[in-house]
Amino acid sequence: MTGRMVTRRAFWAVLAALSLVLAACGGGGGTTTTTAAATQTTGAQGQTTTTAAPAETTTTTADVAADYPARPITWIVSFDPGGGSDIEARRIQDRLQEILGTRIQIEYRSGGGGAVGWSEFVKRPADGYTVAGLVIPHIVIQPLALEDPGYQTEDIRAAAWTVAAPGALIVANDSPFQTLEDFVNAAKENPKGITVGGVATFSGSDLTLAQFASQAGIEVTYVPVTGGAAPLISDLLGGHIDAAFLASSHSVRNSDRVRTLAIAGDRRLESLPDVPTFSEFGYDVTIAFAWGVGMPAGTPEPIVEKFGNAVIQAMRDTGADQAVIEEGLDPVLLGPDEAQAYVDQQVEIYTELLPILQALHGES
Amino acid sequence: MEALLDGLLGSLQPHLIFTLVLSSFVGAIVGALPGLTATMAVALLVPFTFALSPTTGLVAIVGLMQGALYGDSVPACLINTPGTPSAIATTFDGFPLTQQGKGQFALIASGVSSAGGALVGGLALLFVSPPLAEFSLKFGPPEFFWIGIFGLTMIASLSTGSMFKGLAGGALGMLVSTIGIAPAGAVTRFTFGNPGLQAGVNVVVALVGLFAVPQALKMVEEIRGKVQIAEYEEHRGVLREVLERVVLRPLVLLRSTLIGVFVGILPAAGGPIASLVSYNEAIRWSKNPEEFGKGSVDGVIAAESANNSAATASLIPLLTLGIPGSPPAAIALGALLIHGLRPGQDLFEFSGDIVYTFMWSAVWAGFVILVFSVMVSKYLTRVAVLPVHYLAPAVMLLSIIGSFAIRNNVLDVAMMIIIGLVGYVLDKLGFKAGPIVLGLILGPIVEAAFVTSLALADAQGSYLQVFFLRPITMVLIVLTLLSAAWPWIGKRIARRTGISIEALDDEG
Incomplete structure (x- = not known):
């Protein structure tokens, strides 16, 4: 079976994991409490005004990227754990943490085919500390087809596309x-x-x-x-x-x-x-179908660049860019410079296609 | 065969046993907190399973699932609040038992039956996975539609008061379930412009609201008259009593676990439906149906064994077909994929050691639960003797934390409180939580299956063929008609045989 080293490593990892979960539960849902604090503050800011961005983003952009990231980054997954969005985040999480030198906290906000998570995400401050897993064509079609999706495609700045199928x-x-x-x-x-x-x-x-x-x-x-x-x-x-x-x-x-x-x-x-x-x-x-990551629109460009490049680098470093091929995925590896153009191109495609479908299903 | 034995030995490695014990324990705690579900317990562990060896990660997942499904019966029995949706049916008889001072009895009965469920589920997983998985494929949208309708007839047995109020409650639940994006047509319904409502009312939010809040308010209401839920009496030999009951009348446990296995392998159903169906069947087959809802041990056994066996069974289509039968199974799929393990034929051929070790661990999970329940029941039962002025605020606090934790959403907390207050008033008026939750859980299943079946019927050009003439739908229709007519049939049988079944009559 597994080697002795692996076994022992696994054993300690389980122990650490479980004691962490245990501590979380003992403290009344500790994992949730950490994210709780974050959500509440951002929630308040998001609801009152979108200009309520933290002070550091108002300084010159060069400084911003130099200091970024100064604290943990929240990565919103708009689907249930174990789904495609989750797997793509988990695949690079470790290496991304090393590259950026900070923790990446994954937060699940599932529902409405992703719409619930994304509509929450675009209300967060555009400071680079909240990112979200993105899925094409969902983020393009939902705003086009739904009467009230809660977000628009323009509210999102794509930072990187990692895989496609x-x-x-x-x-x-x-x-x-x-x-x-x-x-x-x-x-x-x-x-x-x-x-x-x-x-x-x-x-x-x-x-x-x-x-x-x-x-x-x-x-x-x-x-x-x-x-x-x-x-x-x-x-x-x-x-x-x-x-x-x-x-x-x-x-x-x-x-x-x-x-x-x-x-x-x-x-x-x-x-x-x-x-x-x-x-x-x-x-x-x-x-x-493509999976990637983005930030709320209005996030300073140098931050988008730094994060997006780190994501692509993490894909390469971990060998994920090759491993995904066996899973039937295409490693597209579009960095921050090309990522947004890809979205714009998809918007064009679907804007053209939508009338076909509306004719087929009638109105609504 | 050799792989089977290798797996048996593999599963007995100390680090795997340790993983199983620890994860079951953590699962039990998470499951016992209302609002925190087995899925969340597994989700919390996901990042760690990715770093673990596949076997250890999978064993941890099965431990968490089984632990949570035992843990959820603890608040169900003690404070009338199901820890997860799978324990809804456990409240019906578990809480009355506690009120009679038999809390420990209820807890051990649920521990023994959870263990039995895990055991039978694990054995099914080991020995009959492939044929069961093939059979489950025969269930398409029209079959799911009828399963949903069959489920709704359970309102008849769940309506302990008037049948009218039960049906009205069920209808209300179904109505609430239509909030959000429709399963077909991308129409947004009843969200009133609030994007947070697009995903609809979360079942766990509704559950916590409908069970925990009214319960806490009732405690407050009675605070002058009563200081605690029940007296605590030390009992001896409870385990023996429970085991005797189970062994001498094995039919309840056996039937319930088989129902659990069967419902568990269907991708659209799951623990809550398994335990409700099994509870319903327990009433129907019982010689003393009037005892149900008033503290029948059989009620607890039926509910608790079914949800545990359903959890393990949900892994059957996952491992054999790559189709996860439940949300935790979907997470297990993610854990498999990240290790490059593709479910299906290949998995058994090339990674048999992992699969069989994992399956045996699912069997052992039952024993772990049994030991836990016996060890902790004595202490846990004391919750029922806590002064109400501590217990009620604690229940409210846990409800708020639990409803927030589902999606880290403040809106969910607000909804939980609103639903709770409405639920309290409805409870006062005689509309019980059971039928409402049933409507809420089954509504979306029925609707989605109906829409899909309609599309199939359009293609075939025959509604009759799709909805009524498929072999399995015919069986389900007969079951549905029987179940709906049972209160009347049961009464006639009772009159003839002289057994009273007043429980089905109105009693206020």
């Missing part, structure tokens, strides 16, 4: 569809009769599927599944839906039970070399 059209192993052509032919024979599951309505999957269907001249029934990829995969494996559209990382993860028909990226994936892209069939269908 193209969308993928997948079927169960026992499905009659061997190729994308089989799928298209079946959909032509049986308009609206083929069901394709995806996560929620007005989501990336929903939009891209609509885009594909209109180009292929087919009509399929989109089945919105709540609760993320887990119930979606289980519905697919159980034969309740004919196909599913989700991030390719899920199809890599379940590759022994699902078959990927096509990838909605501009090139084939290293982890799925035999799977063609939609463009190889002549369809212009691309969608990227």
Whole structure:
């Protein structure tokens, strides 16, 4: 089994971890109390006025970056622990702490497909001490499609994009569809009769599927599944839906039970070399799911630069930039200079796509 | 087979046993604090599991889950407040027992049944994972829709007062559950422009509000007449009494753990539903259904064994299919992935040592809980003899901390207090918390499954086919009809056999 060293290290780590948790609970939720103090102060500032930024940000920007970070940084994860956003934060947390020389505290604020966390996040002071995990296309589509998302895409300054995964059209192993052509032919024979599951309505999957269907001249029934990829995969494996559209990382993860028909990226994936892209069939269908980190808009540029660069460096130092490939992810490694441009480009794409979907679902 | 035995030996390594004991203990404390759930206990540990060897990390997760699901029964029995949503059904009989001075009895019964649940769940995980996981895939959206409807018929057995008030409470719960972003169509409902309400009313917030606040206020109300919840009497041989009961009438424990295993593997269900269904079935099959709600030990056993076995069972689809059956299982998935372990066939083939060690540890968790419950019950029971003027503020304080801790959100605290005050008034009017919470938990499951099923029906062009003619839905429909009609059927049977079941009649 595991080596003796590892075992011993593990043992002490558990001991430390548990005594920490214990102390936290004994003190009436200590872990929560630390974040509690932070939340309350920022909450008060955020509600009254956004100009209530701490004093140090008003000094010249060069000084700001030199002193930054002077205290621990809170990293908001807008989803439950264990999800993609959490994994991407945890992957680099240790190394990032070493590079920046401060603690990174992860705070979970889940709900509303991320909207709850992000709307809280944009109200925090723009001083570089609150960052949030970002997900494309969520942060672009929510403000476009929801009547009251609680935040706007412009309220966020993206600092870095670490990994991305193209969308993928997948079927169960026992499905009659061997190729994308089989799928298209079946959909032509049986308009609206083929069901394709995806996560929620007005989501990336929903939009891209609509885009594909209109180009292929087919009509399929989109089945919105709540609760993320887990119930979606289980519905697919159980034969309740004919196909599913989700991030390719899920199809890599379940590759022994699902078959990927096509990838909605501009090139084939290293982890799925035999799977063609939609463009190889002549369809212009691309969608990227991307994970990154950002700060509230208005954060001094030198701070965004310093933090964003540290994130990219942490990805490289830990070897995560290579390790993620096996998980079906693309290491995109966009630093602070390119990160925002990427968001702006996505906004353009979805602003164009949205009318297709609105026509499909009616108003609302 | 060899891997199975290697796993057995592996799980007995001292550092793993130590990890299991410590994490169960921490889990029990977190679970006992209202508002802090098993998911949060596991989430707190996540960063550490990433640094640990995969086996140690996973063992710690299973210990925390099982510990929390024993711990949550402690406040449920002693102060009528479930520590986590999974202990809702435990309050129904656990608290009446405490009021009768049998708090220790309730705690040990819940410890023994939690242990039994963990044991059976662990054995299911070890020996029948693959077929169970395959079977769980047969449950699609239409099946979940009917499970939800079946669950709602439990209002009939939970309505200890009038049936009308029970149904009204359930409807209220379902209505509250519609707050936030709709499962389909991206429509925001009843948020009144407040983005904080987009995620809806958190079930734990509602739970703390509906159970803890009215309980604290009732204590204050009675402060002149009564100084404490119950007298404490030292009992001897409680463990033997409980064990005798369980061993001589094993059916309650066995049925409940099997219900737990089954509900646990379904991705959309979980501990709260497992324990409620199992409680409901315990009433239905009991020879003395009138005892339930008044301090029936069987009620405690049914609720507590089901939630523990459901927790372990939620790991079955995770390990075999990569589909997490519960939020803590989703976190365990994260822990697996970070170590480069991909659930599914490969995991068993290439990392069998890790998987089987982990599974055996899930079995041992049951024994750890048993030892704990016996050791601490005597001391914990004394909570019930604390003067009310200490206990009531302490309950309120814990409620505030607990509701804040869920998402570090002050809005949740405000909501908890509002829901609590409304719950107090409703309680006075005879609308009990049980049906309201049931509506709140099942509402979103029913709605999401209904919307998805509609889309399937559109594609197939037949509503009849999707909603009524699938084999499993037909079984569920029959169960639902039986369950809904049971109060009347039960009465007729009672009249014929001469067993009284007044509990189902109105009694104010």
